[in-house]
Amino acid sequence: MTERNLTVRVARIARQTPEILSFELVHPTGRALPGYQAGAHIDVHMPGGFSRQYSLACDAGGDGRAASRYLIGVKREAAGRGGSASMHGRVREGDLLPISAPRNSFPVRAEAHRHLLLAGGIGMTPLLAMAESLARAGADFTLCLFVRSEEHLAFTEALRQPLLAPHVRLHFDAPQATQKIDLRQLLAQREADSQLYVCGPAGFMQAVRDAAAHWPEDAVHTEYFAAPADAAGAPGKPFVLRLAQRGIRVPVAADQSAVDALHAVGIDIPVSCEQGLCGTCVVGGEGDGAEHRDFCLTRGERAHKVALCCSRAKSEELVVDL
Ligand code: FES
Incomplete structure (x- = not known):
């Protein structure tokens, strides 16, 4: 299930280009918002029941310290499914919007030169x-x-x-x-x-x-922004997800994602994009045993992490740290 754990007030909407509006979001009572590292994004739940992810466009000051505001840019997509049209057409300054806390699957590698x-x-x-x-x-x-x-x-x-x-x-x-x-x-x-x-x-x-x-x-x-058009991959085969910490095995059907199989047995894994883009569903695991279908993990990360919304087992079993 997608997270809706914060409410923010739209403090300012500004036109950036003919197609892009920026939205400045603040805490409804003026308190600080959870901090984040540059590269993070939030889920925004907007009028009409749409939910979309937007990257935060300003640095919060680093070190995960509290943020005074979140800034996002929304491009109106003429051929979109309604999310950007809702932000452009229905959201006004002063409105309250439910959002998720910031998450970051695109961090700066600060150690690089x-x-x-x-x-x-x-x-x-x-x-x-x-x-x-x-x-x-x-x-x-x-x-x-x-x-x-x-x-x-x-x-x-x-x-x-x-x-x-x-x-x-x-x-x-x-x-x-x-x-x-x-x-x-x-x-x-x-x-x-x-x-x-x-x-x-x-x-x-x-x-x-x-x-x-x-x-x-x-x-x-x-x-x-979206999974590449040629990214569908081969049809899935059934496999078993072995949860190392719980010591249980959960079958995943051919037409089911690992996340869906876990939800079916009452284990809640947060998800957002459900396309392998955002990293919300990533857990630790024996990555070498996975057929990785995400677009958010590097090759190094894939050795010990798995995106459960899209990845499958290479053979019959995939071991994860749950
Ligand atoms: S929910 Fe976004 S990567 Fe899985």
């Missing part, structure tokens, strides 16, 4: 928070933003902050634009111990992945 942050369009939101966090820490980083034109660039005020501005590079798709970034050239050489973070629409993600195909997989960190 250099960070390259690449965002396509509204994918800039988590990377903007990361850039602010890295700037505050005095880290070596570059934030590259790819948008259609200057008019489609959101959060320009934040990008102009003196701490951030020297690290920002812009690419405009418009043919007459002079600011361009050649992805292949940008990613051709990987400086030792540099980390790449990518968020944007599917085509952009694929273009970056292709250009960074020679980068070590564990140095490339992605956050998808």
